[in-house]
Amino acid sequence: MEIALLIWMVLLLHINLLHGLKATLSQDEKIMVRRRLELINKPAIKSFLTRYGDILDCVEINKQLAFDHPSLRNHSIQMKGNLKIPKQTNSIDRSLKILKPSHIVPKSMRCPRGTVPIKRIQEEDLAMEKFSSKISTSISSKSIKTQDDLPPGHQIATLVAFANNVGASGLINVWSPEVTNEQLSDTSVFVASDDGFVSNAISAGWAVNPYLYQNLTRLFGYWTRDSGKSTGCFNTICPGFVQVSQKIALGATIQPISTYWGAQYFISITIQQDQNTKNWWLLYGNEQVGYWPKELFGTLSNGATRAGWGGEISSPSTEATPGMGSSHFPEEGYSKACIICKLKLVGQENFPNGTDLKLAQSKPDCYKAMYGGDVGGDFGHHMFVGGPPNCKF
Structure with a gap:
């Protein structure tokens, strides 16, 4: 009660x-x-104030919020995953820049040994929970075809690979679309599997929500066991995600961001299951940020049945909708539209094609996803995603 x-x-x-x-x-x-x-917010051994006004608390690794989850009371921390880490490449195009962990959390903000950086949750951070069930629907549903398949005010444009896998990765182009207090715009990588009438799912990438994040682009991770009905959350707002890295913190600001017809910045995101422990790890480049323990999930503990990449927006019906991605359509191409490249599925020798690879676009007149195939080189399998603001539903 x-x-x-x-x-x-x-x-x-x-x-x-x-x-x-x-x-x-x-x-x-x-x-x-x-x-x-x-x-x-667990007691901090040391704290840092970032240039964006956030507080990063150095919390003892075995006393972080994750272990308040009933299923994790006796959990043994896995300090390093047994993972197949995707190879990173340096682009020959100097306008493409992959942001390092030090771009997210400066090297000067290193926590003492035995502690990990956790972004302190404020009252405003709790507002992010209002988007939880909406995002769960978009990343876990198998057959989204129109806006009627989604909660009101929520739209997606994604590329979905229907293939058994143990992870997915991609280089996500970083932008900062303008949004109002009650809106959200994000671009991410996700994995999911069905569990009866609900889905297990994990998503990670960048998000912009001004009330929570002061109109800044932030690194986020999200999980749910039941399509967001009663489980799951963003970042470390609820028990679940186990932080192990001292270099990266969920909820941290991503800077710099890409500019139209200018320099392009990327974050390297991988969600991958350790085949020994069955825990699901989040990697930022080669850095193992932390993991979602297998105990949080049902069917997802045995691997994912689909994965995807793309964008989504959420907005009240009374407001003009925000932009997705760079706020420009995919057809405009590189350095103008948001690109997600180096798309990979872990556990699959070949990238899916044909009926195993589908676009899910709830409102294609407003927000689009476009698969570009495999062009090799710096981009490999890639897609473009996005759309302008002020869409009329």
């Missing part, structure tokens, strides 16, 4: 925050929110 009341209070806070009514919260509501933040 207390947990239900806490959830209700937090949801009420979301509504008040997003409508500028924070001052109307009762004392009881403020106490409930403060209690939740105290549960989420």
